[in-house]
Amino acid sequence: MAFLPMLKTTLKNLFSKPATRLYPFEKREPYKHTHGHIENDLVNCTYCTLCEKKCPTKAIKVVRDPKTWTIEPLRCIACNICVEICPKKTLVMHQTYSACQTTGKKL
Amino acid sequence: MSDHHNQQPKRTIVPFGPQHPVLPEPIHLDLVLEDEKIIEAIPSIGYIHRGLELLAEKIEYPEFVSVAERICGICSFIHGLGYVQAVEDILKLDVPTRAKYLRTMWSEFSRMQSHLLWLGLAADAFGFENLFMASWKVRESILDIFEETTGGRVIFNVCQVGGLRKNVETDTLRRIKKDLDAIEIQIRNVCDIFVNDPSTKHRLVGVGILSKEMAHELGAVGPMLRASGIASDTRMLGYAAYSDVKFDIITETAGDCYARVLVRINEIYQSLSIIRQLIDKIPEEQVVYNKPKANPVGESFMRLEQPRGEVVYYAKGNGSKNLERFRARTPTFANIAPMLHVLKGQELADVPNIVLTIDPCISCTER
Amino acid sequence: MTTNETITVTTDELLEKTALMAKEGYRVVQICALTPFKTDPENPAKKIPLPEFEIYYSFDKGYALTNLKLTVPRDQEIPSISRNFFAAFLYENEINEQFGTKITNIALDFKGTLYKKAKKVPFDVYSRQGGGQ
Numbered sequence: 001m002a003f004l005p006m007l008k009t010t011l012k013n014l015f016s017k018p019a020t021r022l023y024p025f026e027k028r029e030p031y032k033h034t035h036g037h038i039e040n041d042l043v044n045c046t047y048c049t050l051c052e053k054k055c056p057t058k059a060i061k062v063v064r065d066p067k068t069w070t071i072e073p074l075r076c077i078a079c080n081i082c083v084e085i086c087p088k089k090t091l092v093m094h095q096t097y098s099a100c101q102t103t104g105k106k107l
Numbered sequence: 108m109s110d111h112h113n114q115q116p117k118r119t120i121v122p123f124g125p126q127h128p129v130l131p132e133p134i135h136l137d138l139v140l141e142d143e144k145i146i147e148a149i150p151s152i153g154y155i156h157r158g159l160e161l162l163a164e165k166i167e168y169p170e171f172v173s174v175a176e177r178i179c180g181i182c183s184f185i186h187g188l189g190y191v192q193a194v195e196d197i198l199k200l201d202v203p204t205r206a207k208y209l210r211t212m213w214s215e216f217s218r219m220q221s222h223l224l225w226l227g228l229a230a231d232a233f234g235f236e237n238l239f240m241a242s243w244k245v246r247e248s249i250l251d252i253f254e255e256t257t258g259g260r261v262i263f264n265v266c267q268v269g270g271l272r273k274n275v276e277t278d279t280l281r282r283i284k285k286d287l288d289a290i291e292i293q294i295r296n297v298c299d300i301f302v303n304d305p306s307t308k309h310r311l312v313g314v315g316i317l318s319k320e321m322a323h324e325l326g327a328v329g330p331m332l333r334a335s336g337i338a339s340d341t342r343m344l345g346y347a348a349y350s351d352v353k354f355d356i357i358t359e360t361a362g363d364c365y366a367r368v369l370v371r372i373n374e375i376y377q378s379l380s381i382i383r384q385l386i387d388k389i390p391e392e393q394v395v396y397n398k399p400k401a402n403p404v405g406e407s408f409m410r411l412e413q414p415r416g417e418v419v420y421y422a423k424g425n426g427s428k429n430l431e432r433f434r435a436r437t438p439t440f441a442n443i444a445p446m447l448h449v450l451k452g453q454e455l456a457d458v459p460n461i462v463l464t465i466d467p468c469i470s471c472t473e474r
Numbered sequence: 475m476t477t478n479e480t481i482t483v484t485t486d487e488l489l490e491k492t493a494l495m496a497k498e499g500y501r502v503v504q505i506c507a508l509t510p511f512k513t514d515p516e517n518p519a520k521k522i523p524l525p526e527f528e529i530y531y532s533f534d535k536g537y538a539l540t541n542l543k544l545t546v547p548r549d550q551e552i553p554s555i556s557r558n559f560f561a562a563f564l565y566e567n568e569i570n571e572q573f574g575t576k577i578t579n580i581a582l583d584f585k586g587t588l589y590k591k592a593k594k595v596p597f598d599v600y601s602r603q604g605g606g607q
Contacts, residue, residue, distance in 0.1 A: 006300050009241055019244055033273065035258040056170040079173055079264040084272065153589035158596055326501050326561030344537055408532065408539060410503075419504045419532065425521060431511060436504035436565075444561045473589070 030095040035078035037098045040069055041090040051082035051091060073098045116141045121455070125154050129232045129459040132469035136462070140455060148450045150443060156473040163433040168194060168403065171430065172266055178435060179471040180261050181224060182413045184217045186435065186471075187266040192346060193409040193422040194268050194430075198399050204348075206270040206395040211348040212385050213253075213263070215378040220249045221414035222371045223294070225466050226301065229368065232459045233310040238300055245293045252283055270396035277389065284386045291379055298372045311365040315449045315461040318362060327445040328438045329416020330374070331465055333358045334366040341412035352384045364464045374414075402426050413438055415466045437471035480530075480541040488544060489553055492531070496558040500533040500540070505565035507573045509599040510545070523600040527575055531555065531562075548600070549576065556581035572597040 021028060030036065047069065052062045059075035060082060062068070083091045119140050125133030135151040162174050175190035176183045188210055195202060227242035250260045256275045257263040265272050301307055317327065322335040332339060338356045342349045357373045359366035403424030410419050416438025423432045442465040449461055483491060507529045511521040529552070531542040546552060554577050556563040566577045567584045574595035595601070 006237065006304065009296060009300070010237065031255045031258075033256075033258040034254055035264070054170070056166060056173045077173060077262075077264075078259070080258070080272065081170070151587075153591070156589045156591060158591070161597060164599075323499075323501060324560065326503075326559070339537075341537075408541070410539065417503070421504075421506050421530070423508065425511060427521075431521075432508040434504075434506045434508075436506070440564060441504075441561065443564060 032095075034095045035080060035093055036095045037073060037078065037093075038071055038076060038082065039092050039094055040071070041092070042069060044088055045069060045090045046088055048087065050085055050087065054081050054085055056081065118146065123458060123462075127459070129228070129463060130467070130469075131228060132467065134462075134467060134469050136450075136458075138450070138455070138458065143454050143456075145450050145453055145455065145458070148447050150447060152443075152469065152473055154473075155470050159474045160433055160435070163430045165429070167428040168424070168430050169268055171433070172268070173264065175433075175435070176262055176264070176266075178437075178474050179468050181221050181468060182217065182415065182471065183262050184213050184266070185411055185413045185418065187263070188214060188347070189409055189411045189418060189420040189435070190422070190433070191266045191268050192411070193407050193420045194403055194424070195399075196407040196409055197403040197405045197422060197424055198268070198401065200269055200399055201397060202270050203392070203394045203397060204390050205274070205392055207348040208351075208385050208389045209271060209275060209395065210266065211352075212382055213257070213265070214347070215381050215385075216249055216252060218414045219375050219378045220246050220253075221466075222375050223249070223297075225371060225414075225463075226297070226368070229460070229463055230301075230307075232463045233307070235306065238297065241297050241300075245290065245297055248286075248290050248293070252286075255279070256283075267396070269399050270394075272396075274393055274395045277391070280386045280389065284383060287379060287382065291376075294375060294379075298375070301368055301372060307368075308365065310460060311368060312361075312363060314364045314457050315453060315464060316361070316363045317445055317449050321448060322362070322445060325445040325448055326441050327416075328441045329413070329466070330367050330370040331416065331442050331445060334370045335362040336360045341410050341417045344410060346409075346411065348385065351388060352381050354381055364460055367464050402428060403430070415439055415468060415471075416442065435471075435474060437468065437474075439465065439468045439472045442467075443472070479539070480543050482543045482545075485544065485546060485550065485552055488531075488542070488555065489558075491542065492555045492558045495533055495540075498535070500535045502555075502559040502562050502565075503532040503534045503539065504530075505532070505562060505569060506530045507569045507575060507597075509573075525600055527573060529569065529575070546575075548574075551576045551578050554578060554580040571595070574598050574601075 047062055047064050047067050049062045052060045056079065057075045057077055059072045061070045080093055083093050121138045121140055123136040123138055124130055125135045133154040137149040139146045159174055159178060163171060166174060172187050172190055176187035178186045223242050223246040227239040230238035254260050257265045257273060317335050319336045322332050322337060336358055338358050340356045354377055357370050357377060359369055404426045406423040408419060408421055410417055418438055419436040421434040422430055425431045446465045453461060507527050510524050510526055510528050512524055514520040514522050525548045527546055529544045533540045552575060554566055556566065560581055563581045566580050567588050569575050570577055571586060571588050
């Protein structure tokens, strides 16, 4: 039977650098495929409304006349379906999550 | 003098939950006590009933995977996989082999991270917070593997009816296999403490014994069943790529809390071996999606093995884009009856250990 | 994969069949209820709910799943199988709460207090879609 088996782990933790990061001074690099938030290139978008039809949470709202495309970031679940079916490939998934709001204005 | 001997011992009712430091999710138990011993326990669930099964009438079947995955946060991938497999069974759709291998690999990683999470919570329940932090630190490396391959740490959005949405390159898989050696050493350091430390043994051995006959009669599933000596594992049905890998069913005979800890620890090592076999054998062809050609008509029962036990999915389609009925029977639902039986005759201080030993995932139970 | 088998039963046969299965070593896996639909003859895309319930009792022995399918009209009483399979009490309570079936003599009956919900029988498609009383 081992004697004080946790002692080895505790001493190792005491003399090595911490497992946490000093955020916000040191930020974590996201991976290439991380699902963060959605952005759309409104210049090349054709407003075909496919992304609105396929969105599971109805976070995207497209109006054809006048041409508006809006997304509610708090409803978006970052599932990537809209990016995959967009025929003109104007929708892009960025790796950083939607940051916290610091002012009171609505998005 | 004579009526002093005839007096009944006083019974008190102690409420346990819904808020309790040891519970990951809310469940309420009314414990009827005589001194420190429990006579019976009456459960009361329904704090997070969301009625997710009703959403099948409103959301079309390809997008319903997102809802199925959100039944639970810990076992999310296997819920999505079970739904997708049930619909593919109705459609009689063949899935490419590479997709099956990748799905199995992610299921096994899910099992590892769920067991590591549970080990941390179990350590916290008997007061060993240092070990809780150490288990969760190891779990972070597995969540990083998920983020690299699927894009999400907890909810992956990677399964769809007919295959997968993303492919993982073989170079990435080989690199992950090399990284698994370092992760295994860290897992071994944490799990050896559970197995060898005298304080864990003192709290767990002989507590909450479930005999083999009662486990079968009460319908226990998962590690709760296997720790009582019955060798039954739904992965033996051979769904996804499980028929191509070799693994044994892990059982223990003691039936107490310590035996359940041992079963889960050994399942972590077994998952590592299954993942290594899968990465060695994965086919080279890069196709991972086979588009369904029609809407589902018919019904199907699909059984999978979640980290907590056997999960059953029922799906019925009638030719339209929405499913008519979707039902998930999760393993914690089946384990509540054995838990109530095991609580009888135990002491009040052991209640958190016993409630945690079934690995309660109440959000799965109530959907 | 092993194939599943479905047997249709009536309420009279239910208790004796389940007693036999309990003796043979089966274990209850799940109990599920649903509302059957029929196609509208005038509009094939529309489905009309029938005033019935279909209940599936699933049992397992050695990795083979056996289902018993029971079709009952809405107000008929159904005997509980919890005297043969105690673990079935939770499933039957859930079906009573969600669909409004009348399963009687359950071993531990919560009498409608299992889930805390806003509507009385939320899954009952027949009354929700305006059919019947």
